[in-house]
Amino acid sequence: MLKYVIHGGEPLNGKVLISGAKNAAVGILPATLLVKGTCRIENVPDISDIRLLLQILDEMGADIRRLGANTLEIDCTHVRDSVAPVELVRRIRASYYLIGAQLGRFGHATVALPGGCNFGPRPIDQHIKGFEAIGANVELVSGCIVAKAPETGLQGARVNLDVVSVGATMNIMIGAVLANGTTWIENAAKEPHIVDLANFLNAMGAKVYGAGTDVIRVRGVKSLHGGFYSIIPDQIEAGTYMAAAAAVGGDVLVQNVIPKHMECITAKLREMGVEVTEYEDAIRVVRTGPLRRANVKTMPYPGFPTDMQSQVAVCMALAEGISIITEGIYDTRFRYCAELNRMGASIQVDTKVAVIDGVKQLHGCAVKACDLRAGAAMVIAGLAADGTTTVEDVHFIERGYECMIEKLRALGADISRLEVPDQHPDVSEAG
Ligand code: EPU
Numbered sequence: 001m002l003k004y005v006i007h008g009g010e011p012l013n014g015k016v017l018i019s020g021a022k023n024a025a026v027g028i029l030p031a032t033l034l035v036k037g038t039c040r041i042e043n044v045p046d047i048s049d050i051r052l053l054l055q056i057l058d059e060m061g062a063d064i065r066r067l068g069a070n071t072l073e074i075d076c077t078h079v080r081d082s083v084a085p086v087e088l089v090r091r092i093r094a095s096y097y098l099i100g101a102q103l104g105r106f107g108h109a110t111v112a113l114p115g116g117c118n119f120g121p122r123p124i125d126q127h128i129k130g131f132e133a134i135g136a137n138v139e140l141v142s143g144c145i146v147a148k149a150p151e152t153g154l155q156g157a158r159v160n161l162d163v164v165s166v167g168a169t170m171n172i173m174i175g176a177v178l179a180n181g182t183t184w185i186e187n188a189a190k191e192p193h194i195v196d197l198a199n200f201l202n203a204m205g206a207k208v209y210g211a212g213t214d215v216i217r218v219r220g221v222k223s224l225h226g227g228f229y230s231i232i233p234d235q236i237e238a239g240t241y242m243a244a245a246a247a248v249g250g251d252v253l254v255q256n257v258i259p260k261h262m263e264c265i266t267a268k269l270r271e272m273g274v275e276v277t278e279y280e281d282a283i284r285v286v287r288t289g290p291l292r293r294a295n296v297k298t299m300p301y302p303g304f305p306t307d308m309q310s311q312v313a314v315c316m317a318l319a320e321g322i323s324i325i326t327e328g329i330y331d332t333r334f335r336y337c338a339e340l341n342r343m344g345a346s347i348q349v350d351t352k353v354a355v356i357d358g359v360k361q362l363h364g365c366a367v368k369a370c371d372l373r374a375g376a377a378m379v380i381a382g383l384a385a386d387g388t389t390t391v392e393d394v395h396f397i398e399r400g401y402e403c404m405i406e407k408l409r410a411l412g413a414d415i416s417r418l419e420v421p422d423q424h425p426d427v428s429e430a431g
Contacts, residue, residue: 001422002398004391004405006382007414008364011250014411018238018256019045019402020070020231024193026094027170028200028231029053029074032062033101034177035204037226038075044231046070049399052092059085075226076105083110086144090114096124096167099145100174103136107149113140122330126165130172133159134179156181156220164189164300169216170197176218177206185216191301192235192261200229233257236307237401238283239265240376243311244408245285246274247318248384252411255282264304268296268312272319293321293358298328310336310377317345318384319358327352336374339367343381343389364389372400379404383413 020043030053032039044050046069054072058064060082063075084102089095089112102109114124124145128138131147135155138147156179161168169189174197176183188194190212198211204227207219238257245252246269259266259278266276266283271294275286294316298306306329316323317340327333334354337347342365346357364387369375375397382389391397394417397404408415 001392001420002394003418003420004379004382004394005416005418006364006379006389006391008383008385008387008389010412010414012245012248012252012383012408012411012413013250015253015255016241016407016411018233018241018254019043021045021193021196021234022047022049022236022400023094023166023191024196024231025050026053026092027097027174027193027197028229029057030094030097030101031174031197031201032057032074033060033076033079033098033105034174035224035226036077038073039204039226040067040071040073040228042071042228042230043233044070044072045234045402047398047400047402048395049092049094052088053094056085056088056095056098059088079105081106083144084112086112093122096127097171097174099127099131099147100171103131103147103149103154103175104178107153109147110144112144124167126161126163126168127171129162130159130168130185131175133157134172134176134183136175152180154179156183156218158184159186161185161187166191166194169194173197173201173208173211173216173218176220177201177208177224178222179218179220181220183218183220185218186214188214188216189300190214192232192258196232203227203229232261235261236305236373238262239305239308240311240380240401241407242266242269242276242283242285243308243315244380244383246272246287246291247315247380249287250411251284251286253282253284257281257283259283264302265308265312268294268304269315272315291315291319291358293319293323295324295326297326300329303328306330306333307373309333310374311380313337313347313354313356314340314377314380314384316356317347317358317362317381321358323356323358325354325356335370336377339370339374339378340381342367343385345381361386363387366390366392369393369396372396376401376404379408379415383408383415
C-alpha cells in the first residue's frame, strides 16, 4: 500500500505547472482507434489512468512510442478487431470510450462494463441511447456491452440526452465521426474536455461542429488521418492547487492554465476572501487573511465542477461561519467528510447536502483517500493541519494527479510517499 506522510502547517509559496487534462486524454486516447496513421499527442499527463489505457491499446495491437514524459505517438492502423482486454477495462471508468471507438472503427464493439469511483449509481444508459439512435444494436452479454452496427453502417441521427453527461457526449461523438450522414447531440455537455476531444478529432480530419455549446453536430467522414495535437491543461488539477493555496495560505502561481476554464473556481475563492489574479496562461492565488464562508452547488460546466467539491470543502472547513455544499451531479459524493471530521472539521451530511461549520484549525491524523478528488482534499487538509497526517489508499490520487508530491514539495510542502506492506488490498477503482 502507498501512503503520503504530511507535516502540515507551512504556507505554500512558488510556482506549479499544470499537466494535460486527464478527462480529455482519457477520451482522446481511445479515439485514436478511429485513425489510420500516426497521432502525435503532446501534453498527455503521466498518470496511472493513462498508463492503463495505453496498456489496453497496446494489447489491442496499437503501435505506441513515447517521445518524452508527456508526448506520445500512437498508430492504430494495425489494431486488431478484438475484445478489449476485460481485466484492464474493468479497472477504469473511461474504458467506456472504447465502445464508441470500436463501434466506429470496426462496426462492432465488445467492452466490459466499466468500473469507477463509488459516488452512487453511475449508469451508461445515455451512451447506449446514443449508439442505438445511430443504428447500433446494443446488448449486455455476460457483463460486457456488445454493440453492433447494421450491415449498411452507422447512420447519423438526432440524439437528445436526458441528462447532461460528459461521458455520453464524448462517446457518441466518437461513435458518430465515421458514420454515414450527420448526428446531432442535443443537451450535450459543455466541459472544456468535450471541446478538446472535438478539436482532436477535427485535427485528424473529422467534422465536428458546436462543441462547447449544448448542440453538437457531427458530419460523418469516410476516414481519419494522422496528425498532431496538444491536450489542454487540466482544469481540476489547476483548481486543486488553487484550493490548496487558499486553504493552506501563501502565494502560488498556477502556470499552464486557461483562466476562462477556471472562472467559477476563481469566483468562489474570491468570494471566500482569497486574492486571485488572472494572467494570460497563469493564475496567482494569495491568501493571507481569514477565509470567509460561502455556499456552492455543483453543476455541469460552466457551473462549479463536482470534481472540485471536496477540495473547496477543505477551504470551507477552515472558513469563518457556516458554508453549504449541494452536490448536483452524483447521488453521494461526501464520503470524505467523515475523514475530514476525524481531523477536527465540523461537517454534517444529509445525502446531497453538506453543512460545514468552519473551525480555526485541523489536526493531523491517519485518513484515507476515498476516491481521486477526495484523496486530493485529504492532502490539502493535511497541509493545512497542524501535526502529521498520513493519507492511505493514495493509488486513487495517482490515477489523476501527475507528480503531486514533487509539485507540492516545490511549493515548500513537507510531504513524502511511503510504500508499506499491503494488508487489505483495495481493488475498487476511480475516474
Ligand atoms: N448519467 C446517467 N446516465 C448516463 C451517464 C450519466 O444517468 O448514461 C448521470 C450520472 O449518473 C451522473 C450524471 O449523469 O449523475 C453526470 O455523469 P457524467 O456522464 O457527466 O459523468 P462521467 O462521464 O461518468 C466524467 C468524469 C468524472 C466527472 C464527471 C462529471 C471521466 C472519466 N470522468 O464522468 O470525473 O466527475 O464526468 O463532470 O471523464 C474525476 O475526474 O474525478 C471524475 C470522477
